[in-house]
Amino acid sequence: MGPEKLAALSRRVEAVGFLILGGFHTQPGHAGEGGDTGEGGDTGERFPRAGDGRVARTLILAGNAGPALWRAFRAAPEASDGAPDPLDRYTRRTLGAVAGASGLAVVFPFDRPWWPFQSWALAVGGFSQSPMGVLAHHRYGPWAGLRAAFVSGERFAAFAQDGTPGPCPACEEKPCIAACPAHALGPRGYDVPRCLAHLAATPGPACLSGCLARVACPWGMPYRQQEEQARFHMRAFTAWDTGSANKGT
Template identity: 50%
Template sequence: MSGARGRAGDGDGREQPGAALARAGFRLVGHFAAIPADHVPDIAQGRPARALILVGSLSDELFAPFRESPEAADDRPDPLDRYTRRALGGIAGGLGLGIVFPFDGPPYFPFQRWALRTGGFSPSPMGVLAHHTFGPWIGLRAALLSPEPVEGPDAAEEPGPCGTCLEKPCISACPAGALRDAAPPASYDVPRCLAHLRAEPQATCHTGCLARRACPYGHEHAQSRDAAALHMKAFLG
């Protein structure tokens, strides 16, 4: 994907959006042409979005630039969200695109539904989407809103991996018993997970979710223990 027409990637020598995103620790996940059923917001009043470009991150790619950011060192709440807003907001502005974030709200934007529209994702028992390449390790960080169509093939609504995963090792790997595969739907018991973590301060889970690590997809993209500990700290509040 090369960006919106008339913007980066149209042969005018300007930087491809993927390169700017990669330097900040993010990556393009996919895109689709927006239709009313997608509930994609307008870029501004009277300026509709004709395409949505989903931006994600793999923790270790994001962790390095984030660790060097002022947000990581200022001891204020939600440092990763604030870094994401600053870094991606600047990139979107430079490309003439709108932007929304999954932490904007309530009401919150339907990021998981948008990800399913890009193809390759499926709902997992872990409460996150799993991707056929990245497994449960790709985070959804923002959606760029383009006033023009996006070059390249539109989203293919191909299924993600969970529908064909028969063993479901994520469920048995959870020591808290917080996952179940009652179909439909599979579910993740967040209070039970939190209770286990708080009652067992030395539990291995504090260095990363064991259910995610048991997923057979995307092993090469798994979080380092430092990145996992950062996310777990944010989860525990």
């Protein structure tokens, strides 16, 4: 696939509210070469098969940041049909159609077993591991959702990456850590049960309008979620321990 086809893929993805975050070539020797089933997804070294059954040579990551996805989703039938996991279903329908039209295979972050989307984002570049578990991006801060990976058996033309690293290693004060009222972020990472206990025990917790630690990050402010979208994702997150979570971003 040359630059024109990549540009066409980008246009199709943007028309339904998403964006292309970048891509990378899988290296010879990665699992998926010669005989691997391509199933599963528990390490960054495993890849899905391309649509024609060939091993993956190129992986392209689609995501979202800023208001475009929420706008497109709110106008779609899934947003009001009352069935579970509306955003995941919107994503599968629209990006599944984009993959079909582009001759690519596609996998999603909500498919089980989990594919290693964050490892793939680190391979794409521009992201760093934040103290909150989410990856922070040099442009989008902690607000980039990872929504789909397109897979091809061809080696695509090189991706234009500007080489800018994610912001966390150079962020000395790390205001995200101090902003968490539950002290759930620290040197040992993100204490999920502590965060969830705080959300359950506090009447009308401020975090339900958006994780305060994420909001405190000075990077990517123009891409922050609006309140309605933040509430949607936080509701899904707090449902995690009931087993009915839709882990959106």
